[in-house]
Amino acid sequence: MTKIIQKVNAVKMEPPRKRKVAAYARISIEKGRTPHSLSAQISYYSKFIQGNADWEYAGVYADKAVSGLTTDRPEFQRMLSDARDGKIDIILTKSISRFARNTVDLLETVRELKDLGIEVRFQKEKIHTLSEDGELMLSLLASFAQEESRSISENVKWGIRKNFQKGIGNSFHIYGYRWTGKEFVIVEEEAKIVRLIYDNYLKGISAEKTEKQLEEMGVKSYTGGHFGNNSIRQILKQERYTGNTLFQKTYIEDGKTKYNNGELPQYYARNTHPVIISEETFNKVQEIRQKKRELGAFANPHIKTSALTSKIKCTHCNRSFQRAGKKNKTGHTRCWMCATRKAGQGNPCGTGDINEEQLKKIISEVLDIDEFDDEVFLEKVDHIDVTGKDHLEFFMTDGSLIHRTYASTARKDAWTPEYKERYKRIKRSKDTNGLKNPATPYTGFIRCARCGNSFSGQRRTLKDGTTEYYLRCRTKISECPSNTIQESTLNALVCDVLDLDEYSEEAMDKAMDYCEIADNTVSFHFRDGHFEERQYEEKKRGTPWSKERRKKALKGMKEYWSDPEHRKEASDRMKKIRKEKKWSSQ
Structure with a gap:
């Protein structure tokens, strides 16, 4: 009789994953609680968790001398953060009151942990939150715990006030x-x-x-x-x-x-x-x-004050506006801003900066004087209320109230003709002096042979996803129909003129002063006085139209212009354009 032996592959059994267990401990600010009590809780839970072979120790989170009426506790929040990150499977705690005394906070926290698959075990009440009746029992007991906390708090407050009446305090820490x-x-x-x-x-x-x-x-x-x-x-x-x-x-x-x-x-x-x-x-x-x-x-001699100091009030936070220095295009200017905002607390009041020079002009108009005068201002104006970003209320010493709207012109005033010229010179040179758009190798190097304006760099993304950089005259194309040139093309021409293997900005700047471009011709002007010209041609980008595409486009145009409404609309539009540009109909 033939024996049949069947080969069976052994399946390697993975050991069960150990559950990550943490504990939460807290001592309150109530009288009689000591740091020793907290350290005892930490020691107990550390030994208890590490003594279970099926558990992996995930730490003990402990808050010292904080109330359980709020969840805004450093260690409690750190524990919740670690739980959300998957570092905890089970949380142990002594009782409901140690975890949270507020019923709403307790249930919200437990439900969030339950959704994450994390169980909270309250040892005193013997409640496991993942059990079927866990949440019901927790709601009932948490309500009792909250009421007990409120009752204890009221009793403690009553006792403290009675002691106050007897001249007995509750604070025993004072320097000296x-x-x-x-x-x-x-x-x-x-x-x-x-x-x-x-x-x-x-x-x-x-x-x-x-x-x-x-x-x-x-x-x-x-x-x-x-x-x-x-x-x-x-x-x-x-x-x-x-x-x-x-x-x-x-x-x-x-x-x-x-x-x-x-x-x-x-x-x-x-x-x-x-x-x-x-x-x-x-x-x-x-x-x-x-x-x-x-x-x-004014009480601090080290603070530089003026007639406006403590005179401008914010109606939202009841604080004064303070003087501040701001740097703009033309240098440093002075402005006034709410003390809350100046302190770096955001802008909850919704007020803006008030330029000092513009404010003085408004004050001069209110006082009907030619220019701002400290003595006249102090004599006639009690204070100024800033009620919004653009509204000022002048409370006069005679009891009258004058309203003024404010619109900042600081940005506009900064663009003086001198600064505009300076800005143009900076933009045309490689020394951009920290401007928003950094200089390129050809900044200030290319001039238009037609109008004399400089070229600016632009970028476009092609259909294949590649990026192409090209340069064109800054003047409107309707006024100067100068052609463009790709940056890569100009790089190649520079290499050809200077006999370079690869483009070098340093070599170009050293040898050349500038170049002029027009009609597909680049004229390179050298620093030694001579110049050389190079011709260039570039392929027009885009996809050629097929016969089918042309046929479809022609059909669409015929259908569009066969509509009388479209023809009338186009006619009216052209009449409007001619009228606005004062074109002659003859």
């Missing part, structure tokens, strides 16, 4: 003091710096100069970093250095800190801690600060 757990004590080394800052200000020394002085002294800020001028200005308005405390200067709304401008009550408590700056010194500094705010730019 240290909190012992029961009271503030003075740190004398820092207190000396606070007194130096106040003393400098009373002597007229700016915050910027004090900043440099502290840097030279090696003084660091409360956090150990650079002592900036903004920190110095904050110290100058900090009432706590007088031993008194103004509570609830700021408040938190929608997770953002805002200044309290009367939205909530404030509480002023006296003698809450030791004194570093006397109330008399503090009040003097506040008086000077207030005067400087009222004076604006």
Whole structure:
């Protein structure tokens, strides 16, 4: 009996792909949370993920001291970005409240991840978002978490306000003091710096100069970093250095800190801690600060001011227009622009630049004077409101209001006859001096033998996709019917005249002064005074018409002109052209 042996090819089994697992951790800004809690979460998740043989560790994303009411968290956003890039399959998190406290944000984020095939596992609630009942349970529990967060927030705020009424604060970090757990004590080394800052200000020394002085002294800020001028200005308005405390200067709304401008009550408590700056010194500094705010730019002797300084107001952002220098074709000019725009914050107000010379002309017209006068302007104009890109409102000192429209003529004014001539000379030479269109090898080299104008380079793309460069006279073809020449043809003629193997711009410029072109003739004028002529012919580009194409075109023209309306339309058009150009009918 014959044995039959069948050969079977073994199939190589691929091991299952490990799922990329990451974790998200967060500690909030609530009282009692510590950085140790965050590091403990990171350590736990790192070990937990790496201890699973079926998982690939994709990292732990952790936000420190941020609210869960918003998704605008650096690490949270980085995690979502990596998830979109396919770097994560599963996200682990302790609970719903750690992931997000806002129900809408939570569901939107989970649904986006679900569409990407990414599962979020909430360990405390035992919810897996890719399961059938995952989203329903998540919606219910997220609502409870959001309400719990709101309730806790209201309770915390109530407790803080009660403490404010008793003279107990909730901020324990201030340069010059240290909190012992029961009271503030003075740190004398820092207190000396606070007194130096106040003393400098009373002597007229700016915050910027004090900043440099502290840097030279090696003084660091409360956090150990650079002592900036903004920190110095904050110290100058900090009432706590007088031993008194103004509570609830700021408040938190929608997770953002805002200044309290009367939205909530404030509480002023006296003698809450030791004194570093006397109330008399503090009040003097506040008086000077207030005067400087009222004076604006005039308070700083280093700022160049004019009669227009602080007089032009933007009605959209309530800031003044500031003077700025602009470079145009004729040199530098002065203009005025909204402070918001000048600060590089875009142009949300929609106002434009106002040329200073043109503004002075408008002011002279409003005041009915021959030319702008500082004293007359300051005497008769209280301020000018800019309400749009082209509208000015003059508020006069006598109480009257005058409206004026503004249209910039700065660009037009810059094109003086002198500049036009200079621009032409630059365009005709290879020294384009940074103009938009760079020079070509033949810039300023070719002249028209008919009209004397220069040639300009142009480019056209042929049907086969290749690009062809050619040169033609700048004068209108109706006024000077000069022929064109391809750049490659002229290159070949230069090589022939100079006996070169290949074209060289340097050799051409060294030997020749210019060339003239007309009637398919190029006349090369050398620097030594002699000239040489060369004839050239170029094939006309285009596809020749076949007999069928000519026949079809002729048929179409006959059909078109057999229509009486078309003939009448053409006749009327020619009559109009003759009339406009004053052609004679005879």
